[in-house]
Amino acid sequence: MMTTAVQASRQEPKAASAERYVTFLVAGEIYAVPALSVREVIRWVPPARVPHAGPSVTGVINLRGEIVTVLDVRTRLDVPSAEPTDRTCIVVVTVQRGTVRHQAGLIVDTALDVTRIALADVQRRSDAAASAEGHDVTGVARTKAGLVMMLDVERLVLDGIGAAVAVEVGQ
Amino acid sequence: MIRAADSSADLEALLADREMADLFVGEAHEHLASIEALALTLEHAPADRSLVDALYRSFHTIKGNAYSIGARTVGGLAHGVESLLEAIRSDERHLDPGEVSKILEAVDELKAMLDVLAQGLHVHGTPAGAASPDDRQRIDATASIKVDTRRLDTLVDMVGELMILQSMVREGCPALGESDRVVGRQFAHLGRLLSELQRVSLSMRMVPLGPTFRRIARVVRDASHACGKPVDLVMTGEATELDRHIIDELGDPLMHLVRNAIDHGVEDAATRAKLGKPSRAQLVLRASHQDAQVCIEISDDGGGLDAAGIRAAAIARGLLKETDVFSSSELHNLIFEPGVSTAAAVTDLSGRGVGMDVVRRNVEAIGGRVDIRTAVNQGTTFSLKVPLTMAILQGVLIRAGDERFVLPAHVLREALRRADCEVHQGPGGRPFVAVREITMPFVDLSTLLGGRRHPAGDEHSVVLVIDVDGRRAAVHVDGVFGVQEFVVKPLTTLDRVRGFSGGAVLGDGGVGLILDAAGLFELMDAASRAAA
Numbered sequence: 001m002m003t004t005a006v007q008a009s010r011q012e013p014k015a016a017s018a019e020r021y022v023t024f025l026v027a028g029e030i031y032a033v034p035a036l037s038v039r040e041v042i043r044w045v046p047p048a049r050v051p052h053a054g055p056s057v058t059g060v061i062n063l064r065g066e067i068v069t070v071l072d073v074r075t076r077l078d079v080p081s082a083e084p085t086d087r088t089c090i091v092v093v094t095v096q097r098g099t100v101r102h103q104a105g106l107i108v109d110t111a112l113d114v115t116r117i118a119l120a121d122v123q124r125r126s127d128a129a130a131s132a133e134g135h136d137v138t139g140v141a142r143t144k145a146g147l148v149m150m151l152d153v154e155r156l157v158l159d160g161i162g163a164a165v166a167v168e169v170g171q
Numbered sequence: 172m173i174r175a176a177d178s179s180a181d182l183e184a185l186l187a188d189r190e191m192a193d194l195f196v197g198e199a200h201e202h203l204a205s206i207e208a209l210a211l212t213l214e215h216a217p218a219d220r221s222l223v224d225a226l227y228r229s230f231h232t233i234k235g236n237a238y239s240i241g242a243r244t245v246g247g248l249a250h251g252v253e254s255l256l257e258a259i260r261s262d263e264r265h266l267d268p269g270e271v272s273k274i275l276e277a278v279d280e281l282k283a284m285l286d287v288l289a290q291g292l293h294v295h296g297t298p299a300g301a302a303s304p305d306d307r308q309r310i311d312a313t314a315s316i317k318v319d320t321r322r323l324d325t326l327v328d329m330v331g332e333l334m335i336l337q338s339m340v341r342e343g344c345p346a347l348g349e350s351d352r353v354v355g356r357q358f359a360h361l362g363r364l365l366s367e368l369q370r371v372s373l374s375m376r377m378v379p380l381g382p383t384f385r386r387i388a389r390v391v392r393d394a395s396h397a398c399g400k401p402v403d404l405v406m407t408g409e410a411t412e413l414d415r416h417i418i419d420e421l422g423d424p425l426m427h428l429v430r431n432a433i434d435h436g437v438e439d440a441a442t443r444a445k446l447g448k449p450s451r452a453q454l455v456l457r458a459s460h461q462d463a464q465v466c467i468e469i470s471d472d473g474g475g476l477d478a479a480g481i482r483a484a485a486i487a488r489g490l491l492k493e494t495d496v497f498s499s500s501e502l503h504n505l506i507f508e509p510g511v512s513t514a515a516a517v518t519d520l521s522g523r524g525v526g527m528d529v530v531r532r533n534v535e536a537i538g539g540r541v542d543i544r545t546a547v548n549q550g551t552t553f554s555l556k557v558p559l560t561m562a563i564l565q566g567v568l569i570r571a572g573d574e575r576f577v578l579p580a581h582v583l584r585e586a587l588r589r590a591d592c593e594v595h596q597g598p599g600g601r602p603f604v605a606v607r608e609i610t611m612p613f614v615d616l617s618t619l620l621g622g623r624r625h626p627a628g629d630e631h632s633v634v635l636v637i638d639v640d641g642r643r644a645a646v647h648v649d650g651v652f653g654v655q656e657f658v659v660k661p662l663t664t665l666d667r668v669r670g671f672s673g674g675a676v677l678g679d680g681g682v683g684l685i686l687d688a689a690g691l692f693e694l695m696d697a698a699s700r701a702a703a
Contacts, residue, residue, distance in 0.1 A: 045680070045681075046681070047682075048574065048575070048674075048681060048682040048683065048684060049574060049622070050662075050668055050671070050684065051620035051621050051622065051668075051670065051684075052620070052621065052668055052669060052670065052694075053668050059682075060662065060674060060682050060684070061681075061682060062335075062674075062676045062680055062681065062682050064332060065328065065329075065331060065332035065335060065658075065660065065676060066660065067660045067661070067662055067674040067676075067682055069662075
């Protein structure tokens with residue numbers, strides 16, 4: 001959250017606080033993740049289930065010879081799961097924690113586009129609201145396309161994968 | 172002994188010419204390796220003057236190179252040995268064992284010095300204007316090129332991806348060959364070229380066992396002196412090649428087995444004389460290709476494993492009960508358990524019962540296995556079977572429910588039709604089967620892995636007997652697609668999930684998780700604990 005804001009101002013000083021985001025649709029709502037964290041968007045391919053992994057890990061896919069963990073965004077956002085359609089996409093994102101780069105695919109109903117969102121248009125959720133409605137949404141932005149939920153991609157990925165570890169250890 | 176401070180002047184001199192310095196250190200190491208081998212041979216053939224000459228030349232070269240670059244400490248030490256050899260040459264006498272030891276000590280000191288120098292060169296980094304390590308491809312006497320192993324790994328990975336892509340294309344359009352003969356032929360040609368490319372790229376990571384064997388020769392010599400047991404070492408198959416990663420992992424287990432063979436395996440000279448054996452014990456180190464694997468054997472002609480002693484040790488450790496009946500081969504395998512040792516006395520070398528368990532763990536970690544053959548008063552043979560490479564896995568593609576997994580071929584003992592297995596209910600309702608009079612737990616793979624159950628027992632359904640460390644289980648699967656080679660990929664972000672060692676990209680582009688058999692046993696244990 002803070003880090004993305006700092007990065008944005010460092011990378012695009014002239015565009016003030018507007019940053020590029022990749023938007024997608026999940027259960028009728030528009031969500032956004034920083035474009036800098038997105039490696040690519042691919043069409044849905046059926047992941048191989050990883051037994052005894054966490055609830056948000058749908059499985060693993062082969063991305064040109066690399067094995068990528070795929071997370072179910074619906075489970076993370078606590079909305080009912082849905083069968084994939086021909087519009088379902090996997091948004092492949094990378095996040096950095098320390099020196100380790102984590103990569104994961106996010107299953108979304110459909111990818112929309114890349115938009116600029118000014119930080120001034122983002123209304124941050126209070127901590128109380130964030131903890132009540134799930135951690136992954138950090139704020140809401142008003143755009144021409146409508147209301148956009150700002151996702152904390154770092155937390156989404158690390159918690160999503162970390163959940164797998166917690167379940168494994170807890171056995 | 173040489174301390175780092177002694178060679179600080181050497182380091183300063185070396186830093187003046189970085190490129191020459193690297194060359195000098197590399198060459199000196201190569202000379203020292205051949206000196207070590209020569210000295211060990213000389214010990215057994217003291218009359219061979221050509222060996223003394225070769226030793227003399229090697230030390231002379233090290234000295235000359237060292238002085239010319241200004242490494243006077245290294246040069247001085249080499250000069251000392253050179254003078255000793257010079258005297259022996261002119262007196263036309265033989266090297267005595269004490270002198271051989273002196274030479275080997277000098278080799279150790281020189282190696283230590285070179286390591287200090289190499290470290291110093293590394294710490295000081297590459298000076299501005301000099302070629303970066305990547306640009307500097309040195310050419311040695313055999314006209315080969317030194318390449319960063321990471322580059323080779325990348326190449327092997329990329330070739331693996333190409334192979335996968337090719338099989339995806341083939342599965343994607345099966346009519347390719349029929350619709351157009353020319354395209355079909357070209358596609359087949361492409362496949363052959365890719366296989367060849369994979370073979371060549373993997374072969375670049377292959378290195379011979381020779382240097383490892385030479386290090387072992389040194390260990391044998393030192394251990395034989397320390398134990399006061401004269402031992403002759405016979406080595407065959409030094410040219411056998413293995414993936415560098417595998418060789419790196421094999422060094423420690425081999426060293427341990429060799430020390431163990433000398434310390435516990437072979438008897439002292441007096442006992443051997445009483446038994447009518449030659450006073451010098453013989454240790455054979457043999458490497459050979461067997462199918463797609465490499466087999467390395469360490470044989471001694473000692474007393475063999477003492478089954479009664481192992482049994483007593485295992486009972487003392489609580490691994491066995493007095494009443495348990497074990498076959499001798501099962502007893503022999505107990506030496507791989509932590510804390511079991513048959514050594515009468517704990518020595519500096521071995522005998523604490525630590526080590527053999529590590530040997531087996533290390534070998535299995537690279538997908539290999541250890542077997543023992545032993546006969547009383549005739550000796551013991553340890554055979555290590557390891558794969559040629561870790562980038563490729565020999566595995567069986569299996570179906571469990573509606574999912575596919577890869578089972579490493581080396582844990583598979585046999586496959587039976589489900590119809591030929593009678594499943595019994597054991598204590599606590601735990602199912603088991605008897606295969607060739609050995610009873611073992613029976614599990615359904617899909618159930619164990621929490622998969623969606625497929626209607627069980629159709630004609631494709633198979634029971635696989637798996638074996639890890641002598642522990643067996645009968646695993647029920649819904650289909651077996653035969654043994655294939657798989658390109659192994661790490662499960663980077665999920666590497667702590669139990670039961671899987673990696674992933675394999677399948678022909679249709681999907682992923683088949685590679686089952687880790689030891690992890691499966693852990694899951695079975697967890698499941699039966701939960702049920703209890």
